[in-house]
Amino acid sequence: MLKIYNTLFRKIEEFKPLNPPKVGMYICGPTVYDYAHLGHARTYTNSDVLVRTLRWFGYQVKVVMNITDVGHLTSQADTGEDKVEKKARLENKTAQEIAKYYTDDFWQMCVGLNILKPDIITPATQHIPTMINLIKTLEQKGFVYKTDDGIYFDTSKLADYGRLGRIDIKGLQVGWRVEKRQKKHPTDFALWKFSPSPSADGSGQAQRQMEWESPWGIGFPGWHIECSAMSMKYLGETLDIHTGGVDHIPVHHTNEIAQSEAATGKQFVRYWFHSNFLDIDGAKMSKSLGNFYRVKDLIDKGYEPLALRYLFLTGHYRTKMNFTWKALDGAQEAYKKLKALISEWVDEPKVNFDNKFNNQFKTAIENDLNLPQALAVVWEMVKSPIASGNKLALIQEWDKVLGLNLGQKGIRAKGQKMSEEIKKLINLREKLRQEKKWQEADELRKQNEAQGHQVKDEKIKA
Numbered sequence: 001m002l003k004i005y006n007t008l009f010r011k012i013e014e015f016k017p018l019n020p021p022k023v024g025m026y027i028c029g030p031t032v033y034d035y036a037h038l039g040h041a042r043t044y045t046n047s048d049v050l051v052r053t054l055r056w057f058g059y060q061v062k063v064v065m066n067i068t069d070v071g072h073l074t075s076q077a078d079t080g081e082d083k084v085e086k087k088a089r090l091e092n093k094t095a096q097e098i099a100k101y102y103t104d105d106f107w108q109m110c111v112g113l114n115i116l117k118p119d120i121i122t123p124a125t126q127h128i129p130t131m132i133n134l135i136k137t138l139e140q141k142g143f144v145y146k147t148d149d150g151i152y153f154d155t156s157k158l159a160d161y162g163r164l165g166r167i168d169i170k171g172l173q174v175g176w177r178v179e180k181r182q183k184k185h186p187t188d189f190a191l192w193k194f195s196p197s198p199s200a201d202g203s204g205q206a207q208r209q210m211e212w213e214s215p216w217g218i219g220f221p222g223w224h225i226e227c228s229a230m231s232m233k234y235l236g237e238t239l240d241i242h243t244g245g246v247d248h249i250p251v252h253h254t255n256e257i258a259q260s261e262a263a264t265g266k267q268f269v270r271y272w273f274h275s276n277f278l279d280i281d282g283a284k285m286s287k288s289l290g291n292f293y294r295v296k297d298l299i300d301k302g303y304e305p306l307a308l309r310y311l312f313l314t315g316h317y318r319t320k321m322n323f324t325w326k327a328l329d330g331a332q333e334a335y336k337k338l339k340a341l342i343s344e345w346v347d348e349p350k351v352n353f354d355n356k357f358n359n360q361f362k363t364a365i366e367n368d369l370n371l372p373q374a375l376a377v378v379w380e381m382v383k384s385p386i387a388s389g390n391k392l393a394l395i396q397e398w399d400k401v402l403g404l405n406l407g408q409k410g411i412r413a414k415g416q417k418m419s420e421e422i423k424k425l426i427n428l429r430e431k432l433r434q435e436k437k438w439q440e441a442d443e444l445r446k447q448n449e450a451q452g453h454q455v456k457d458e459k460i461k462a
């Protein structure tokens, strides 16, 4: 029985989807205005482990992830510049160029970390009419009001606004004064923002590149509305599970619930899954502190991206994690040792699947994804005296959850070491790919595969 912690009730619950074996899952995706960093790597690795776990438990999971390419402002208070537009202005590029560049960077990070691609990927800019329709519904139901700079959601109209984040609404109101732009309550938030008028409107904002017609005027959507509109479009009005980082609890996810439930009158999400943060050397990651690292920086320093994935699995997803180079060294050593041991195991035609270890592994996973415990079971099994064929069968099974590329057929070539000839072919092919000689590289891939070596590529930037 799979149990996970539900932020909504602050407790571990048995996971029961609405229409088993189907599961609808929404992952809050990245805002594509900068490189994906190690904190993103952790959060998306954790949601990937969740997807893999649900599938391992036999659920048919439909995964939807958004790409925020419009509407996320530099301030949580619905003021400031659009992050993507700001970057475009600074780099003298179009907003689309910025979004594409950083979206590609994000997927490249995911490939390195073995994070499965979602079934449906939804860029916000491609769903503006869906968002406008949702705002229209909210307007018809009396949940919105207009100010100088946009259409706002009136949070005082919802009796249980803020229950996800346990927000102290009265406390927030103390000392809060009606803002210049006439927001009625501190927790109200923008659904639609008007484009600044070309003649200076006093906001100091540059003219926008991305804007759309709407019943309320030319403008762009607020950040939160995209996730409500797109998740419900692809997964229905009630999602089984919704994920994101813990920073999203008090504002973004709280507002997603408000908009969705006000529009449908139904529960929006059954289980809220939140991943805790990654700090670097005990500090918050930031460019100004010089501790903003990408997965690519690790690769350049000679680390395997899957060693980072291994490191993430050594911490529970709800616990804050502190990244240090020493910890990464330790993870890389452990990961390499594990792979070296596995490469010695021999595939056997008949294996006696060891249920004792498998049950221990399953127990760890089903207890709110206790990956540190699951890794302990892995090592116990690896060091145990059971036959290597059994070990291989177990590790191949468990890797469906771990995603560490352990014991894969083809790569291990059934207990044989890779021949020198094959190694040469693989290296030559990698060189051709780097030189963008795709056709020749593909011919070599076929040769490799004909010899029983599956070749899996990582994307190369154009």
Ligand code: AMP
Pocket: 028, 029, 030, 031, 032, 038, 039, 040, 042, 043, 244, 245, 246, 247, 248, 276, 277, 278, 279, 285
């Ligand atoms: P953003 O691109 O800022 O919208 O963030 C995308 C996702 O990454 C969100 O779910 C954030 O909560 C998560 N995230 C951002 N910074 C960190 C961090 N330092 N550690 C863990 N997760 C993070």
Ligand code: ZN
Pocket: 028, 029, 227, 252
């Ligand atoms: Zn979101």
